[in-house]
Amino acid sequence: MSQLSTKHLLGIKEINESDIQLILQTAANFKEVINRPIKKVPSLRDVTIANVFFENSTRTRLSFELAEKRLSADVINFSSSNSSVKKGETLVDTVNNILAMKVDMVVMRHASPGAPHFLSRNVKANIVNAGDGTHEHPTQALLDAFSMQEKLGDLAGKKIAIIGDILHSRVALSNIFCLQKLGAEVMVCGPVTLLPKYISSLGVKVELDVKKALEWCDVANVLRIQLERQQIKYFPSLREYSLYYGITKKMLDSLNKEIVLMHPGPINRGVELSSDAADSDHSIILDQVENGVAVRMAVLYLLAGSKA
Numbered sequence: 001m002s003q004l005s006t007k008h009l010l011g012i013k014e015i016n017e018s019d020i021q022l023i024l025q026t027a028a029n030f031k032e033v034i035n036r037p038i039k040k041v042p043s044l045r046d047v048t049i050a051n052v053f054f055e056n057s058t059r060t061r062l063s064f065e066l067a068e069k070r071l072s073a074d075v076i077n078f079s080s081s082n083s084s085v086k087k088g089e090t091l092v093d094t095v096n097n098i099l100a101m102k103v104d105m106v107v108m109r110h111a112s113p114g115a116p117h118f119l120s121r122n123v124k125a126n127i128v129n130a131g132d133g134t135h136e137h138p139t140q141a142l143l144d145a146f147s148m149q150e151k152l153g154d155l156a157g158k159k160i161a162i163i164g165d166i167l168h169s170r171v172a173l174s175n176i177f178c179l180q181k182l183g184a185e186v187m188v189c190g191p192v193t194l195l196p197k198y199i200s201s202l203g204v205k206v207e208l209d210v211k212k213a214l215e216w217c218d219v220a221n222v223l224r225i226q227l228e229r230q231q232i233k234y235f236p237s238l239r240e241y242s243l244y245y246g247i248t249k250k251m252l253d254s255l256n257k258e259i260v261l262m263h264p265g266p267i268n269r270g271v272e273l274s275s276d277a278a279d280s281d282h283s284i285i286l287d288q289v290e291n292g293v294a295v296r297m298a299v300l301y302l303l304a305g306s307k308a
């Protein structure tokens with residue numbers, strides 16, 4: 001199979017294992033390309049892509065833009081904070097006006113869960129979800145899976161613990177769907193107030209003790225405490241969270257095994273991860289960022305060629 005089953009990437013829930021494997025294999029080819037002295041290929045020379053961001057981003061926005069430029073696409077960037085959205089323009093009107101400038105694909109980050117799904121039903125362009133509220137962040141899960149495979153090979157049967165603020169995380173849900181489709185065992189770990197009530201219905205193990213989670217897993221994917229989404233107090237203080245759930249290099253070194261440490265960024269240093277853990281030999285956090293460009297190149301390239 002050399003084509004995706006879809007013309008949009010809305011979430012990992014909507015794609016199948018073959019789609020995921022195709023994206024990961026294509027990303028491996030692009031990773032080889034972007035490590036050459038000449039990093040650019042002409043694959044999307046006649047394609048125009050709009051990066052439409054209604055929420056802040058460092059990694060995802062820059063990584064998509066670089067991926068698009070490495071593929072020779074024409075790129076425009078939209079940020080809601082200095083746009084006519086501030087004058088009351090709707091999402092569909094905003095995107096249709098961008099598309100009127102002959103844009104083929106829209107990469108969108110939005111605070112509302114389901115916003116990319118809504119857009120895909122109302123505009124004529126390929127839509128890529130770059131994070132929709134607390135729902136999904138599919139390219140993050142794909143780059144996470146790619147990075148895990150680089151360290152561990154086939155993920156079938158591997159044990160992945162997702163640790164931290166699961167309740168407010170779009171990375172958690174996309175990772176759970178992606179890893180399960182690849183045959184991995186998934187555990188979530190965090191204080192009970194930061195675990196959604198429905199979580200065990202997704203077929204994941206649930207653990208409240210971070211030390212037990214670290215002893216169980218091959219990979220610890222640690223998530224940020226998302227204070228900006230927390231309207232009430234879910235734990236007494238950041239100091240207490242760090243005391244019970246913060247991961248240090250000493251904890252990782254004391255395990256009687258190899259463990260891979262991941263984090264999607266941005267990190268709250270000294271809260272979910274100590275600086276010495278984040279910067280340790282266990283960590284592949286910057287490899288994740290590097291791999292993001294190749295994975296996003298693969299997604300854009302395959303969607304541009306999709307006949308779905």
Ligand code: CP
Pocket residue numbers: 056057058059060061131137140264265266
């Ligand atoms: N991991 C991630 O989505 O980071 P940004 O919010 O900086 O894009």
